[in-house]
Amino acid sequence: MKIAFFSTQPYDRHFFDCYNDPFGFELEYFDTPLNRNTTGLISQCEAVCIFVNDHADAATLQQLADKGVKIIALRCAGFNNIDLGAAKTLGLRVCRVPAYSPEAVAEHALAMILTLNRKTHKAYNRVREQNFALNGLLGFDMHGKTIGVVGTGNIGKAFCTIVQGFGCKMLAFDLVANRELEQLGVEFVPLIDLLQQSDIISLHCPLTDQTRHLVNTETMALMKNGVMIINTSRGGLIDTASVIEGLKSCKIGYLGIDVYEQEEKLFFRDLSDDIIQDDMIQRLMSFPNVLVTAHQAFFTKEALTQIALTTLKSIDELHRGNNLTQKAALLV
Missing domain, CATH: 3.40.50.720 (NAD(P)-binding Rossmann-like Domain)
Structure with missing residues (x-):
């Protein structure tokens, strides 16, 4: 065959x-x-x-x-x-x-959170240039923060289990509550409550007609100022144009994406010698508080x-x- x-x-x-x-x-x-x-x-x-x-x-x-x-x-x-x-x-x-390997994607989502928070990518580059100053590298304690998980399938479940070790309050939204996660202390709440209460929101749901552009102007308005958004699921969950405006207004304090709406024209290719015509991805990468990885969470x-x-x-x-x-x- x-x-x-x-x-x-x-x-x-x-x-x-x-x-x-x-x-x-x-x-x-x-x-x-x-x-x-x-x-x-x-x-x-x-x-x-x-x-x-x-x-x-x-x-x-x-x-x-x-x-x-x-x-x-x-x-x-x-x-x-x-x-x-x-x-x-x-x-x-x-x-x-x-x-x-649900853990592979869940661990990458956590890596993005820690990188954006503690700015280890910036610190790495600084030290290589013999710059040992700490200005601009201020982070926050994960302990005590509220993390909202949208989608508690295999990957979302693995993410909840890992992040609980940081002493965070865990909120989750899914069509059906996961009893095992509830026993571990994860609280299932309506999506609106999750968006309003979470300091960090991590997306782990599939892309459907109902979830497309789940993060948009209207839903961002419900979120805390300075919220961190992590997407290791599907690019279409985020309305890129709206998120750019959210970054410009500082409504979004941190953004980590391993997926992107128009990634098929970019990801899995070496474009280092090309001029990228996608203005949105170029704009995203211009923000100091945005971390983009090229669909490597599964890798x-x-x-x-x-x-x-x-x-x-x-x-x-x-x-x-x-x-x-x-x-x-x-x-x-």
């Missing part, structure tokens, strides 16, 4: 090649993203493996189905970039990796191992006509 991989990087090839021996699949890698203009690259493939910035809309899926593709495997947890309705109509099976050895194993196992099970042992992995 042949699998075509789109939007691949050297580390994708390394980990999938390492764990493919038991399955014996033929793996074909493409650097280019999947969209309706790149489906012509594949031939005689029964499965296609895609990532966060690939476009599997109805037209693309139709082209894949016409080529004999039966399985679409997302090597990520999010699935907002695929038309599930069209996939079902076309008879395509769709799977994902619902929980590759650990443990996570990449689990992504490769789960993806290959899911494709193998679907190819054999079996039900997936991890039911959350099956989307269609």
